[in-house]
Amino acid sequence: MPDKKRRAVIAGTTADEIANLLPFGSILGLAQQSEILALGLVTMSESESLSAGARPAQKLRRKLKTLTRKADVASTVRVAYHPWCEARATLRSQDLLLVNWTSALPEEILRTMPCDVVVVNGTLPSEIKRILLPIRGGPYAVLSLQVAVAFARAYSAEITLLHAAPAERLADKEYQIFFDRLRALSQITQILNVSGDAPEAIIRAAQSSDYQMAVIGAIAQPQPGDPSIGPTATCVVQAATMPVLIVERCRPFPSQPSPVDYTISVIVDKWFAENTFHASEFKDLRQLVKLKEKQGLTISLGLPTLNEEKTIGKIIRTIRERFVERYSLLDEIVVIDSGSTDRTVEIVERLGVPIVKHPDILAQYEVWVGKGEALWNSLYVLRGDLIAWIDTDIVNIHPRFVYGMLGPLIREPRLMYVKGFYQRPLRLREKIEARGGGRVTELTARPLLNLFYPELSGFVQPLAGEYAGRREALEAVPFFAGYGVETGLLIDLWSRYGLGAMGQVDLAERVHRNQSLLALSKMAFEIIQVVMQRVGETRKIELVNELCKSMKLIRYARDAFQLDVADIRTRERPAMISIPEYRRKRGLPT
Secondary structure (H helix, E strand, O other): OOOOOOEEEEEEOOHHHHHHHHHHHHHHHHHOOOEEEEEEEEEOOOOOOHHHHHHHHHHHHHHHHHHHOOOOOEEEEEEEOOHHHHHHHHOOOOOEEEEEOOOOOOHHHHOOOOOEEEEEEOOOOOOOOEEEEEEOOOOOHHHHHHHHHHHHHHHOOEEEEEEOOOHHHHOOHHHHHHHHHHHHOOOEEEEEEOOOOHHHHHHHHHOOOOOOEEEEEOOOOOOOOOOOOOHHHHHHHHHOOOOEEEEEOOOOOOOOOOOOOOOHHHHHHHHHHHHEEEHHHHOOHHHHHHHHHHHOOOEEEEEEEOOOOOOHHHHHHHHHHHHHHHOOOOOEEEEEEOOOOOOHHHHHHHOOOOEEEHHHOOHHHOOOOOHHHHHHHHHHHOOOOEEEEOOOOOOOOOOHHHHHHHHHHHHOOOOOEEEEEEEOOEEEOOEEEOOOOOHHHHHHHHHHHHHHOHHHOOOOOOOOOOEEEEHHHHOOOOEEOOOOHHHHHHHHHHHHHOHHHEEEEEEEEOOOOOOOHHHHHHHHHHHHHHHHHHHHHHHOOOOOOHHHOEEEEEEEEOOEEEEEEEEOOOOEEOOHHHOHHHHHHOOOOO
16 A cells, blocks of 8 residues: 655755755644655756666765755655656645745646645745735635744744735635634734735735745636746745745646656666665665664575685675674674585684575475575575675675665665676686676676566666565565576566666675686576566466476587586575465464
């Protein structure tokens, strides 16, 4: 069920605009017991791809996090060719939208917002003693009153009611009841009845130094050529020397909203711009821990190992020192071993970190080999609401590999799954190619996804071994046992939750041992099987039969070579949520 709680949405195309609106939004949000959302809008030229907005979006997100760090304010960034159309699509009928008068907000968009709107001109002063509230009895009178009272209460200020209702309104019985209630409000200490030219009287009062804020309703029925807020409100804004708030109730769309381009290419470009993060956005660990505790989250890190004696010790020490001893971001670290024959297990045990062998976890379901098998079994062992995995052959281990993946999930509740990506140097004899790694990614995985699952074509490294997700998502999808696990998770999580629930994060550089072409060839064959199996299931045809599960490998020995046959079968574990033992352990009905 979607969250229906009221929100005060502060929208702007720059951090400065949002910074100016935040104090206004905080007061109105508290008054209405609403959540506060800072909505940053990145505008892209139609001559360029939306994906080019990834860096500007990251930059704006950083600024918004700095602005909202001390306040109880969520923030998000959207990238679009027409940002205010995007804002309109983001809003709900129960929201209250705050925008700056200086925003390049098209009039036709303002008039068709699905929620109440407050247009702010000026900066909130440090002290407010008197608020000017012109009331003419229009449809926005109640909202104007609510806004004025919110600021009066926040500042212990008084309200002067400038009563400028036309004669026919004064004779309206319902209006008289409303006006009698106004008189009873303790914040209203003065009522000035206006006769004659009401707009002129309002403008004259707005120019007075007796007031530190004015709240006025927009025009209810604008005529052709009128400004979006009406000629009177526009004149007040231009003449006033104090901040002016113009309020407008939501109206039904007078016509169809502007069409939105939903072609696959645009969808992917937009996703790439909005859902591609950088690890540096989340390096404030104190703030991450605070957000984690506020949400009541628990977090587990699983470390799959197979003969990693050269790297596992440093990885554990680095992660434990930063995320357990110094900052309590991780609630547990567990090593899941797949039968190491070197000193891996000894090193882990000496460091005092829990280690389990994945064949021993759910042995009653037959024991398979493979990385995906270890990850699937680890879901049974790990306790966290958020679960992260990182490969354990990383030579240049750094805390960013952990906080980079967990940060988007903690900061963005809409996300269910996050993958890492990075530069992967490849050593070719004495030469190092900075971006030469990821050969199976570029030659197999990404071409296949572009061909059959173009919605996933924006993932930079779909095979990356660093990823994190919410338990509710990970337990709901099957796991392939071998090297196809990453591809299978990507397809299945997208199928279940949609592209908007997935993200990726730039982890800078990852140095690890590069595999041989023979090993990569077998990996690619398995990944192809996974993709073709899912394609076949979608189309209800058998694309991967028994004849397609063996591969001829060319094996070289000095000057000779021969063909070997490898049996490479994709095995698939069911969703963990379907396993009775797991359901009992989690306290779920069986």
